[in-house]
Amino acid sequence: MTHTVDTKNSDGSRRADDAVEAAAIESELDASARVAKKPGAGDSRRASTNDVVVARTDVERLGQYLLGTWADVRLAARELTARPELQRIDGLTLDEHRQRVFGQLKLLVENGQVHRAFPSSLGGEDDHGGNIAGFEELVTADPSLQIKSGVQWGLFGAAVLHLGTAYHHETFLPGIMSLDVPGAFAMTETGHGSDVAAIGTTATYDEATQEFVIHTPFRGAWKDYLGNAAVHGTAAVVFAQLITRDVDHGVHAFYVPLRDETGAFLPGIGGEDDGLKGGLNGIDNGRLHFDQVRIPRQNLLNRYGDVAEDGSYHSVIESPGRRFFTMLGTLVQGRVSLDGASVAAAKIALTIAVTYGNERRQFTAGSDTDEEVLLDYQLHQKRLMPKLATTYAASFAHEQLLTKFDEVFSGASDTDEDRQDLETLAAALKPLSTWHALDTLQEAREACGGAGFLAENRLVGLRADLDVYATFEGDNHVLLQLVAKRLLSDYSRRFAKADFGVLARYAVEQARGRTVNGTGLRSLAQTVADFGSTARSVGQLRDAAAQRQLLTDRVETMVAEVAAKLRPASKLSKKDAADLFNLHQSEIIEAARAHAELLQWEAFTEAIEGASGIAAGLDDGTRVVLTWLRDLFGLGLIEKHLAWYLMNGRLSPKRAQAVGLYTERLSARLRPHAQDLVRAFGYGPEHVRAAIATGAEKARQTEARDYYRAQRESGTAPVSEKAAAKKPAATRA
Amino acid sequence: MTHTVDTKNSDGSRRADDAVEAAAIESELDASARVAKKPGAGDSRRASTNDVVVARTDVERLGQYLLGTWADVRLAARELTARPELQRIDGLTLDEHRQRVFGQLKLLVENGQVHRAFPSSLGGEDDHGGNIAGFEELVTADPSLQIKSGVQWGLFGAAVLHLGTAYHHETFLPGIMSLDVPGAFAMTETGHGSDVAAIGTTATYDEATQEFVIHTPFRGAWKDYLGNAAVHGTAAVVFAQLITRDVDHGVHAFYVPLRDETGAFLPGIGGEDDGLKGGLNGIDNGRLHFDQVRIPRQNLLNRYGDVAEDGSYHSVIESPGRRFFTMLGTLVQGRVSLDGASVAAAKIALTIAVTYGNERRQFTAGSDTDEEVLLDYQLHQKRLMPKLATTYAASFAHEQLLTKFDEVFSGASDTDEDRQDLETLAAALKPLSTWHALDTLQEAREACGGAGFLAENRLVGLRADLDVYATFEGDNHVLLQLVAKRLLSDYSRRFAKADFGVLARYAVEQARGRTVNGTGLRSLAQTVADFGSTARSVGQLRDAAAQRQLLTDRVETMVAEVAAKLRPASKLSKKDAADLFNLHQSEIIEAARAHAELLQWEAFTEAIEGASGIAAGLDDGTRVVLTWLRDLFGLGLIEKHLAWYLMNGRLSPKRAQAVGLYTERLSARLRPHAQDLVRAFGYGPEHVRAAIATGAEKARQTEARDYYRAQRESGTAPVSEKAAAKKPAATRA
Incomplete structure (x- = not known):
């Protein structure tokens, strides 16, 4: 029963495939360094998209932003x-x-x-x-x-x-x-x-x-x-x-x-x-x-x-x-401020974990003397870099929420519609950011090992304090359910007079005019008319329009599907209608979560594409880094929901595999920028207050290295048993 | 561009599809209640597989088990x-x-x-x-x-x-x-x-x-x-x-x-x-x-x-x-005991959350007076029932680990091979159970809302204490990497003399004799020869052999793939080899995790199928419940890794969708047994010591109900503004 295949070829070509795939991704990332040169409106530099921009972060300007x-x-x-x-x-x-x-x-x-x-x-x-x-x-x-x-x-x-x-x-x-x-x-x-x-x-x-x-x-x-x-x-x-x-x-x-x-x-x-x-x-x-x-x-x-x-x-x-x-x-302001505070806590957590990960060494890899810095390990990157991307997304999304809040409460833009939009936006973002803060604090704590568990390194205390943010000022799941109800009522209001069966498939089958979730929350008008249901190349994945398409499509499809499933409720008894709703509760909440994730992605994208104010002042190098970070966030979301995209025929298995490879490479590309990206958060030692993020670890590493070097140079270093065992043999030979 | 379709039909048939799917699942669950009647070896009752067994838990006997x-x-x-x-x-x-x-x-x-x-x-x-x-x-x-x-x-x-x-x-x-x-x-x-x-x-x-x-x-x-x-x-x-x-x-x-x-x-x-x-x-x-x-x-x-x-x-x-x-x-005993203690903590957490979820009411659904008990909400089931299933799996797996430990340290079975197996088993299970305990404590804490945040309800304190279990006595990720290295060396040792290219695909393409991970750890000999690469029906999913096939296949394929990717390392410099290893670190660790999950699943399955001792004494009703719980665990793992199964052609999109529906229905089926399943853990109030798990909530609910009932009966209840507004209108009519 064992299959025998021409192994050299099949094995060889598989590895060749991998290499081709990896090369394609790297080349796409280079390409993104070119197109990321997106100057302000009317700027004539737009023409020169073939210049390669060196990715680097203008920490001060990004911090101001x-x-x-x-x-x-x-x-x-x-x-x-x-x-x-x-x-x-x-x-x-x-x-x-x-x-x-x-x-x-x-x-x-x-x-x-x-x-x-x-x-x-x-x-x-x-x-x-x-x-x-x-x-x-x-x-x-x-x-x-x-x-x-x-x-x-x-x-x-x-x-x-x-x-x-x-x-x-x-x-x-x-x-x-x-x-x-x-x-x-x-x-x-x-x-x-x-x-x-x-x-x-x-x-x-x-x-x-x-x-x-x-x-x-x-x-x-x-x-x-x-x-x-x-x-x-x-x-x-x-x-x-x-x-x-x-x-x-x-x-x-x-x-x-x-x-x-x-x-x-x-x-x-x-x-x-x-x-x-x-x-x-x-x-x-x-x-x-x-x-x-x-x-x-x-x-x-x-x-x-x-x-x-x-x-x-x-x-x-x-x-x-x-x-x-x-x-x-x-x-509503309670929810708004929890959203912002959660983002701030995530920033502190990442400042600690990235700083320590850049100093702490463990296990030699390829050398007998030098151990690797933690952040050079792929897994460590995979644990921290997506959290960094999400923190940026949540930070930009919070700024939009706060602006909306200010417009309503200052009276500048205070209609019933505005208030409803504000409440829905707060109900969408607060669950994601509070959970994100807890996840980030925990990942940071584990990434710092035993040191992460000491109170002097802040992570455990912050996590303990922020724990309740997930359930107060509105339990996160209840808030997401509110968002879902809003999405469903927007959906049915928009199509109140149309035949429902069409509408249930409207968002799924139409190719443009995707405005289903738009009421006040976010205009999803921008779609890519000629974008098929299956992403066709690796390059398409890093295209902002493709990410938007995939994320938007998922929200719209889920809302439409749930709406169709709940439609019979209007003809049912109150009890049966409640049972029907309950039967789809998980889907309903998942649709709301997808919507909230899209809002974060849109906020991140707007922040990069902003053509006025500080955004316009961001240099091309910073824009490249931010674009990679946004891509890591967007593709990370798609990776998280990959099964959905596959089950619903939105991504082919081959393209789906590229998503994971892509986020891995993005994490690796972003790794040299990690320290700059946390420095841009702008929190100094007086705010971070973690013993392991003070440079103490680096000093200890240096002292240990110097000790071993001095020992080697002075000839006082003991030889290893293995080397000692070889020596007589060598002498004999 | 809007597509117009014959909506009545398309909408109608979609819902009919859903109903058919749901009915198929329910009928499969009934079927499992029949075949779960698995008596001890040689028992003649085996013939009567058409009797429907009423699912019920013999709490005392299960507790003893x-x-x-x-x-x-x-x-x-x-x-x-x-x-x-x-x-x-x-x-x-x-x-x-x-x-x-x-x-x-x-x-x-x-x-x-x-x-x-x-x-x-x-x-x-x-x-x-x-x-x-x-x-x-x-x-x-x-x-x-x-x-x-x-x-x-x-x-x-x-x-x-x-x-x-x-x-x-x-x-x-x-x-x-x-x-x-x-x-x-x-x-x-x-x-x-x-x-x-x-x-x-x-x-x-x-x-x-x-x-x-x-x-x-x-x-x-x-x-x-x-x-x-x-x-x-x-x-x-x-x-x-x-x-x-x-x-x-x-x-x-x-x-x-x-x-x-x-x-x-x-x-x-x-x-x-x-x-x-x-x-x-x-x-x-x-x-x-x-x-x-x-x-x-x-x-x-x-x-x-x-x-x-x-x-x-x-x-x-x-x-x-x-x-x-x-x-x-x-x-190694440190790791063994952390594994067991984590399971115990998860049991306490679920005892608290399930008890409270069975008493606490919130929001009326379909009635003006009665609010729903939390555990009747689909989402609440989805949050707690899979955790309950995993806790059972981890508990049975721990018992196997402890037995192995005892055999080695008592000298009953203490070869080098035994010691290696013990260490690998401990390194595989300890990460999963410690993380599971943290996840369960956190989910339980959030599921209990603000009450969950009070120290008097135990969850926050236990979570804070167990946090460090994830990184001490071996950092979880480092332990999983050890497991992976063992899997890889077993893999290459087994096939040391064979041509490697064949072997890289061996586990993927062969149809039987799946013994790759078997060395001492677990014999994976049992496979289903005639089981195709795509599960063909809903029924197959709840078949233990199908679950084993899907879980085993994933481990073997991942190990074989990683092995193929790492193969060039032997020809590389130490530094390049380390870089190559690092480039696949996430996959390596994921393969180890998959292996550990399979070990848990096998332990759960053995516990149900055990034909001697207490296992044989389990009655059929308990066996039905445990089988559903094991299925929830097994299908939950497949659901968690659904993207992998889809990308690798192991499940069709249609079957993949059935997995999620299946776990949802299983959670609903198990819901009435939740309290019994936590009672079987055997922890009394003196061990649980949580104010919300003492029945106090139920007493409060009863008091509130009685108050409102008495008010209604005495005619002193105020009418709602809505009802009051309607009244004059009715009088006028």
Whole structure:
């Protein structure tokens, strides 16, 4: 049964194939160094596409580019986070850490770091984008500091600002801004996290006294996981079902004092400490419950719904559902800032791992004396370089999100559509960046071996702190489901009047006009009309249009397929419809993830192709490096989903194999630029603060080398047993 | 350009296809419930394969089965770990935690828990397998306790036992066993972890005084990350280059006293505390360095190499390389016990997440009052059920590893070949199980939302502690590379005399006799002669032979391909050969991973098919459940590597799509058995110790339901705004 083949030939030609393939890829990479010379619009240098550009990174200019629109705010914040008194000290007790971070909040107030988003009439700056940019940078000092200030000013304060009206602003904001009134954001309950609409706490209006009665009807309705609740909070914004005249108007927010000057709970209020957590232990998370606690009618934050003295309810938004989502939507900034902070943490992780990987040596390869630097190993490149590419993609995508956020909240571009787009964009990007940060921190920690496990090298602490980013401010899977619902409703709205069967295949079969996911999120109008369903050459893979085509096609096809599968739901009972949806839940979420990945890819591509501002100022060498990095990101996504492309006939098996080879070569090409690419993140030793990323390892390597060299030169080096065994034999001969 | 097709038909038939596919899968699953009736050899019930067996789990019997050969030892250890004084307390300071764990070590001594592996002449039991089984269970009390006792008796003590001879046993072991002499295992250096052969510490023999001089020549040669080194260790086994008569005989182990009775370092010895770590903070890891420290000649642990008074060196093993690997090989038990402890941690994680997922409700689906239990969501099943399947696979695989370990160390089956097989098996399984534990703990933590982040629910603490398991006792990637090298050398040895080109394709093209990876590791003789290169039906996928074929084929093909690519290395310079190896490093490691996955799959399959002992006693219902679980594991592996199967023509696109559908349905089928499957792990509340896995959530849900029901029944429930708005309209009509 054993097959005998003409082996020399078959074996030889296979290796020849490999070599041809590899050569083709290298030549394509050279080609990309030529076409990457993409000058600004109207620049006549465009003609000379045959010049080979030497790939090199202009670290300073790229660094400036990465700082983005709010560069000055970020630089100011980094000056602050460079101060030891704002930085985390490992090994503090729970109480010490909590007190330290609380004290740091006061330092932030003193330094004017946290009032940017508030009205200028109250001493703020009405600067919404800058405010978030500044907050995000705090993560490098101590994530507890970032999140605790986020609780105070981004949640508690922002709820008063965005859900309250003039009375609340004037009455409550000054104390919140100055930290005289530390407060909790009491939304989540033990029994309800992501499903906010179902919380159990009630706020029942009592006409007789013109008060609301805040009440916790059962244990599951205790407010839980609230920062500032265990110790420091003296007030809270409490979310509760507003009931007046026996009608439940849904979830509204109320300003509720919690503790007196001595720190004791006010009558009717109780709570518990959440105790030690997996991270973020500088924050005093805790539980709260209310036993018929009375607050004045005016403490209802009444921007979107109000109760008159007589108990009648009024709202500017008629639909209870839309009203609820509008209220929640004002709090989107939490997700925006987690997205940015996650990117910052990934940058720190890679700065540490790449620096160490460039210094640390292990195992000799081809020499008896010199060991290889870790980053010269293919596997080490494979572990770190794609993470670097994704971090750049996430960084550029975050800048777009932050810009969108600023446009909406500054009022520059604030329609319902804009708000929905912003929320969907945040819901798409936050899951990817928070998971990416965890994956990157873990890979970096493992890539640094035992040293990575020491607290002094930062990685484990950052990972522990960022762990919860994946589930707070919206569980990542729930957020992706929101995105998917938006994609599906965009899809069906766009084709509401067309025959559905056509539409289910619309995105699959059409060759241009791919605008399915476009509503506000991203215009996918650009497609390649003459691009077939199977990529035909290695070269096509590195073409941006080809990557876009492959990534876009996948999103559109998945959305169309899911839409077709869910179509019968409209004719089913509520229960059966829910079952049908559940039967496709994984696909739905996978479609959302694909969409979010595409958004990151588009942001990266726009950043390279940008023809104005700093982008236009990027030199050709930097553009080559960035283009390779973008290709590594794009082809990495295609590689990750390779089975899909193969099953759906989008890539031939042969082309599919080229994808993996391509990303491997890209990683190798980018390897000499790794250190520059992390230097461009702009974090100095005062932000990185990892013993293994200080050059100490290099110094140790040098000392060891010098020792062995001196030993050899002086003739005092012992000979190896093997050499000693040979010697007499040689002598005999 | 828009394609118009007969939509009703095309849409309709697509859904019909889906339905047919789904029905086919369900029917296959029913079929597996029939054929799963696999009785013991010679059992006449075999005939009645048409009876449908009701899938149900005999928790008690399955639990007994999972306990394995050393069930009694495990149960005794679990009784011990149920005692609060042996359990971790969260939030202790570094010093408190270290002292507590040190105290717990004494309790273990008092309870006779840790001497099983030592000679009966010294009060031990010569029970090697049982010893490891007992150690592994300690992880549920506190991973620091497991690892700290591992350092004392599994590394420090085991080095004296296995590398020393009678003098050392009699002189040093009693103090080690009683913990009178806590000690460090000083192998790793700051500059060298995985590459032990390259350590810098020297032990130079001085004929004049008949002493060895232990010396640290440079900073990179400081011993590092050593448990017991920072505080408690009064002695150490130090690994150093043995130099005598100007010849370096390579790495040997020496018994070196470290501290005096006051805890102060002895002259010439210094050190540093490694400080806080990402986890395992109950262990005092630290650094040591030696400045010309003199120890008696007799302190060389001389089982495999000795120096006579006159400085002449003698060894029973002539080759320095083989001698080195033999010495290291005696310390394989660290890897074995990490494998087992990781499995135990994954079991705890799933017990918590499944229990909570079965109680916690979120979002209504199809009803206005009842929310869904988390585990009823498809995505939640998809997140947890495959992890459950892998945990079972890893558990059965570990039992095989432990048995192999016991056979070798008890001397029952202790050839060079056996030792090599044991080392390769440990190197294959430890990476997979340690990573699996981390992935499972993380998925469980996220699946429990904010509650998962609280220390009181155990998941974050366990994850933090187990993090380093991925890189200590052999970095996972380095271990997989060892496995790959073994696979490659087995491959080339087997075909040493055959023409290589044929052989490169041997495994790919032959239809039977697949024994490539068989050398001692696992006999892959069983193949399906008439099984084509493309699976032809859904039914074939759930056939064990088909799964084995697909998994085996992948390992063999990858090994053969890599071997072909590396073949030119023998004709290249050392440097070029290393470069060639590096160019294929990722593939090499991927082949090893595939091999390890196959080993897990085979272990799972053997556990189901076992015809003797407890396996034979498993009832048919349990066997059905286990078979589904094994299929989920096997098909899950194929799904994970689907791109490979497609690119290499092993699965058609259509069949490939069926794989994903199949694993989804399997998860759904297994969902009702999830609680039983975690109960069978046998960990009680005293081991699980997670607030959310105590039934508290269920009680909260019940209370909330009762509250709403009572409100509805009494007519005091407020009506929703939507309902209130409809009411007047209805009245008007």
